[in-house]
Amino acid sequence: MQNRNISDIIESYLKEILADSKQIEIKRSEIAEQFDVVPSQINYVIKTRFNIQNGYLVESKRGGGGYIRIAKVNLINNVNVIDDLIDYIGDHINARKGLQIIQSLYEDKVLTKKEANLILAAIDSNTLSFADKKVEDQVRARILISILNRLRCKE
Template sequence: MRNISDVIETYIKKAIDESEQRSIELKRSELADYFQCVPSQINYVIRTRFTVEKGYVVESKRGGGGYIRIIKVKPDDKADLVNQMTNMIGSHLSQQAASNMIGRLYEEDVINKREASLMLNAIHRQTLNVHLPLRDELRAQIFKAMLIPFMYKESSDER
């Protein structure tokens, strides 16, 4: 059985996919009423499931007429996506952020399931068995190195 966060995420993603602009505006309180949950549950789903690493931009306006706008960012091509991710990484990278990026690479057909699995294993905290913040520094360096071959992959390569 799926939990309420999964149901809310699926609902929002479906609404975005059905939108011509690949974005939606919603009111937190209305969504909470629809799903019979507290507004903080909606905040949690948006904060954790619609991140930059996963390819979303979230804008919000507070107040009486406030809304939340969620935009699905579509890269120009696969190389552009990999380049964006490389620039996003910086000098430290958490396991969650890296996992989100790997998930997006898989969803966008930049990597296949086997490559995703290899990448997840390489950046996992048990593999990088050192203390923070060194672990996040190593993860950033390793992840950037893993992305380099995908910047130049031919579009004709079999996925």
């Protein structure tokens, strides 16, 4: 078996369940118990691996009957998701997070491989090699937001 950490294993498990349905509802404590980890580890996996830039919407309810609902969303067919991505980007975004967004759009077949690679080239740190990292992140955000707005109109 590959040398994978527990976060990768939990992520794979949740994605395997999601493969059978568009949405799952889990109890954080039950998953934590199943993998013999603390519940905060489940929170970490969900926060870092199941977020809007990766094509997931997460909803949670706290308390005894609480749950975490994870839904895989089709990024192009849901204008609200594009709006959420634009809000997430804001006025700046780093290269790693930009890459995650483009990967999700490619995985959802919103972008072809060629389109995704062209966009990645445009937002790459080597392309946007400004002396000021803040300016680089701002330009990257403008490029991505412009692309997302164009995708709203994609036929």
